Amino acid sequence: MKIQNKQWAALCILLASAALVYSSSSLAGTEPKEKKVKPNPMLIVQGAKTWKENCGRCHNLRSPKELTDEEWDVSVSHMRVRANLSKGDAEAVRAFLKASN
Template identity: 35%
Template sequence: MKKTILTAAAVSLFMVSCARSNAVTGPKYTSSEKLSQGKTVFENSCNKCHNLPEPTKHTDAEWIETLSRMAPRAKLTPDQHQMVYDYLISQN
């Protein structure tokens, strides 16, 4: 029984570390198509709990940290998270 719990804990730790490696760590998209998709996701998802923040509110590096807290709240997919990040820093 203990072994099962330990295995489950190990598996979920493993999954968490995989999810982390998917996280946004820097710019990726530059095409205007991806950036405008990022803008749409941002405008539709980031004003549910508060007013839309100004993209200039944070530096590129700070947006990595803030957006990794907000993307799960807005239930963004990793790709949407990336597009929103690239949109924000393109406005910065």
């Protein structure tokens, strides 16, 4: 078990390192700022559904008016990790919350 444990840890560290290198290259890039466009209505509808199905699983649904757009940006990123949401789901929820606050 001791050896297996070490091997697991080594494998995971290796994977994490590779992931870190991969992502750091994109962090250092000079990509343009995100383009600001008005979200399409279907994204807002999808966001409302995703919001209800995922956020309500653990806690009551906050009113969209509780936070500003910028605060929702960060709050949804936090919940993307905690609730295991995809990037697409997170963006849809953001679009719904911003359109509703």
